[in-house]
Amino acid sequence: MIALADCNNFYVSCERVFRPSLEGRPVIVLSNNDGCAVARSNEAKELGISMGVPYHQVKKLCERNGVTVLSSNYELYGDMSRRVVSVLSRFASEMEVYSIDESFLNFDGVESPLDLSRRIRETVGRWTGIPISIGLGSTKTLSKLANRLSKKDGAGCLEIRETDLEALAKVEVEDIWGVGRRLGVRLRRIGVRNALGLAEAPTSAIRSVGGVTLERTQRELGGLRCIGMEEMPQPKKNTCSSRSFGKPVTELEDLEEAVANYAVKASCKVRKEGSLASGIQVFLTTNRFSENLPQYANSRTLAFDEPTDDPIRIVTNAKILLRSIYRQGFAYKKAGVILLDLVSSKRSQGLLFEEHGSENRKRFVRSMEQVVATYGPNAGFIGAQGINRSWSMKRESRTPRYTTSWEDLPVVG
DNA sequence: TCTGGGGTCCTAGGACCC
């Protein structure tokens, strides 16, 4: 038996832990740049605010109905996620942290999975303040399905069997894990409308619609395990840092500043993972929604002569790539840096003739990191990152970092 | 006016090899 533990309306629930007055009221959390609604309380869902809707489309609705609108606070959500994971890990010998708000737990051999689930749900709620739902099934896909059904009927914990045809028929085809909008359309075209339909369709038809991936999903619905548990997070193959700008950017100098910042951020990520990047890609794009404005998007890639995590080298190359794709006369909306083909720093092959002074450079980077860790990001940065940062994103109503910053600790009494 | 960010996997097609 596999269990999927999923936090309810996760970002909203995190906010409510520290602002209990938001309980029972409509709340939404916006994506970066205050762009879209990415988390909604049940009350907000009832108002008809859909997942991913651009905020400007529902702004009036929110004001009319007294919806509390918050910018996203990823420091808080990341920390709350770690807490939930640490509680969950007490209850299962094998577990896979699947996303910031979901974990799979292996319940093979557990005598009464439903009882255990109820206990876990209660403990997580009491120890972290986060409400969760748990779905049970013989495969990952079925546990996801059970989880969805449990949220629908408010049970909190629910088990599904592949033989329970009635339950399978309740799940719309595009709500199945692994079936998105596109495949949903194509499946409906061949008469598959829900999970039962997918489970019972001829395999050859499923394969021609969605290849081996969809065939796997079909077998999982039938109770055959095709997707294994991954206890250890696999090392990343690429890492990306990108942001939309708070307002359109036209000047190369501003773009260079922004791209330098993304490059530094991406280089920090790979250093933390113990990886080195073999290549780098820089991309930029105008606002694709502004149909009446001239559009331009481009990207360019280059390979390093040896894998690296050196921020100065990465920034230098990022700027070279940016200049090669920048065109004057466009209002840019977004840019980003992707570090490609990451390899473990332990297994990396160096150049035959080592660059002189590279040890010093490494020591320098480490010292810089310590300075920033101790005194904050403004205590030391590369000149190319700029000081004004007029392009930086909007984040108008972020709550304090209650659990990760001394200045933001909540005060009791 | 305003529309997120960060990932993975699979497939088809082209370039190239002998």
Next chain:
DNA sequence: TCTGGGGTCCTAGGACCC
């Protein structure tokens, strides 16, 4: 007149996930 067969590797694009 007749124009092979069997591979690998890379990339772009499309699908999905949260």
